[in-house]
Amino acid sequence: MTLGLFDTFPNAAPHREALAPGAVVLRGFVNESEENDLRAIESVVAEAPFRRMVTPGGFRMSVAMTNCGQAGWVTDLTGYRYSPTDPETDRPWPRIPALLADLAVRAAAVAGFPGYAPDSCLINCYEPGTRLSLHQDRNERDFSAPIVSVSLGLPATFLFGGATRSDRPRRVPLDHGDVVVWGGPSRLAFHGVLPLDDGHHRLLGRRRVNLTFRRAL
Ligand SMILES: O=C(O)CCC(=O)C(=O)O
Numbered sequence: 778m779t780l781g782l783f784d785t786f787p788n789a790a791p792h793r794e795a796l797a798p799g800a801v802v803l804r805g806f807v808n809e810s811e812e813n814d815l816r817a818i819e820s821v822v823a824e825a826p827f828r829r830m831v832t833p834g835g836f837r838m839s840v841a842m843t844n845c846g847q848a849g850w851v852t853d854l855t856g857y858r859y860s861p862t863d864p865e866t867d868r869p870w871p872r873i874p875a876l877l878a879d880l881a882v883r884a885a886a887v888a889g890f891p892g893y894a895p896d897s898c899l900i901n902c903y904e905p906g907t908r909l910s911l912h913q914d915r916n917e918r919d920f921s922a923p924i925v926s927v928s929l930g931l932p933a934t935f936l937f938g939g940a941t942r943s944d945r946p947r948r949v950p951l952d953h954g955d956v957v958v959w960g961g962p963s964r965l966a967f968h969g970v971l972p973l974d975d976g977h978h979r980l981l982g983r984r985r986v987n988l989t990f991r992r993a994l
Pocket residue numbers: 899901909914926928935968969970987989
């Protein structure tokens with residue numbers, strides 16, 4: 778009898794890659810429910826459409842963003858912050874769809890952060906050529922909860938650095954369905970996304986959509 782690679786490891790858990798202490802990539806974590814996940818995102822975007830916000834320095838971001846949850850991350854000329862309402866409509870952000878919240882809670886638990894209770898989800902939409910420069914997620918009140926980041930659509934190269942901007946970041950290829958969780962000693966790690974390559978994704982077309990769940994309040 779011959780054994781192929783997969784026969785040898787019949788019960789292999791979804792593939793996980795350690796990035797740094799407290800940081801892990803869960804490969805292919807989003808699977809059978811993906812179509813429903815996408816529908817849940819569409820319902821958020823119907824209420825709170827993607828928009829390109831302006832940085833405090835006066836630059837329009839290339840990545841289009843929206844939010845769901847009790848608070849949404851926003852930027853304008855006055856600074857970065859979490860807002861309970863959508864500045865475009867002055868209405869509360871849509872709720873985090875239960876399906877998506879559940880995905881984030883499960884990913885956090887698998888990554889070693891049980892009891893995760895995100896209250897905010899930033900949704901980023903990248904088109905070919907758009908990038909997100911190195912930054913820390915530090916507008917949240919409490920850094921004890923991790924960031925859970927879900928990649929959908931076109932592949933991207935994620936940059937994952939250290940505690941200072943000058944730490945040389947690792948280049949992490951991310952594909953549709955991969956989830957990155959960073960918390961604990963990595964919670965304030967610098968990270969970013971290289972300019973997106975052109976391509977076509979079977980579900981999302983010429984786009985990458987990323988969800989970052991946070992405990993903001
Ligand atoms: O798109 C990504 O993979 C990362 C997004 C991110 O870091 C952010 O929105 O703060």
